[in-house]
Amino acid sequence: MAITTEMVKKLREATSTGVLDCRNALEQAGGDFDKAVDFLREKGLAQAVKRATRVASEGVVELYSHGNGRVGVMLEVNCETDFVSRSEAFRKLAHELALQIAASAPICIREKDLPAEALEHEAEIASAKAREEGKPEVIIPKIVEGYLEKYKNEVVLLRQIYIRDESIIIQDLVNQTVVSLGENVVIRRFVRWELGEESD
Numbered sequence: 001m002a003i004t005t006e007m008v009k010k011l012r013e014a015t016s017t018g019v020l021d022c023r024n025a026l027e028q029a030g031g032d033f034d035k036a037v038d039f040l041r042e043k044g045l046a047q048a049v050k051r052a053t054r055v056a057s058e059g060v061v062e063l064y065s066h067g068n069g070r071v072g073v074m075l076e077v078n079c080e081t082d083f084v085s086r087s088e089a090f091r092k093l094a095h096e097l098a099l100q101i102a103a104s105a106p107i108c109i110r111e112k113d114l115p116a117e118a119l120e121h122e123a124e125i126a127s128a129k130a131r132e133e134g135k136p137e138v139i140i141p142k143i144v145e146g147y148l149e150k151y152k153n154e155v156v157l158l159r160q161i162y163i164r165d166e167s168i169i170i171q172d173l174v175n176q177t178v179v180s181l182g183e184n185v186v187i188r189r190f191v192r193w194e195l196g197e198e199s200d
Contacts, residue, residue: 001031011036056186058085064098070195073098076188084183093177093185099163100170101192106157109187114156122151157187 003026011022011033021040029035059078065071077094079085100106108114126147130140153159158171165173178185 003027003031007031007033011040056080056184058082059186059188060085060091060094062094062098064095064102066099066102071102072193073101073190075101075190078186078188079181080183084181087181089177089180090185093173096162096164096173097157097170097187098190100160101157101190103163104154104157104160105192105194106160107155109157109190111152111156111159114152118155119148119151122148157190 003023007026008019008022011026012019021043022036025036025039025043026033028039056078058081059076062073062075062077064073064075066073075094075098077090077097079090084090107118123144126144127140130143135143153161153169158169158174160170162168162170162173168176174185174187
């Protein structure tokens with residue numbers, strides 16, 4: 001199928017990708033617009049992985065107060081350049097992440113930051129519950145594994161479902177921003193306070 005300038009233009013407007021990349025994606029997809037978009041997204045995510053090794057020392061500290069001051073979030077998000085740190089897209093990501101933290105109360109950013117004792121505790125609860133319900137011993141490890149995956153999805157920020165779009169997780173949101181900005185983006189740290197809770 002011949003790839004027309006109009007097709008390339010339409011794909012370019014939809015994805016903010018270069019002309020040659022759009023033409024190549026359309027050729028790979030045999031002119032199918034949706035397949036070309038998927039092709040570019042896959043390629044973009046590959047670029048996001050490459051960018052993840054680059055140093056991110058600029059950025060913003062986002063402050064967010066929710067529910068008439070009942071919940072407060074302080075969040076540091078980094079990028080590579082001062083120029084990008086001032087961009088609307090980067091600031092919007094920082095704000096959306098602070099909203100997510102306020103609403104979903106994660107306990108860490110990445111799975112590797114989850115305390116081992118927290119996972120052990122959750123595994124014990126799942127195991128005891130399965131036995132209480134009379135589940136066969138042979139399937140209990142599988143039940144515990146499924147329970148722990150669900151737990152990680154709830155408490156690890158990058159694994160949480162995005163509150164504004166349930167079709168993606170926070171890692172996808174960050175990857176999309178990396179692709180659109182062309183820079184590595186790192187969620188460095190956060191603190192979430194809720195009125196009346198005990199401090200550690």
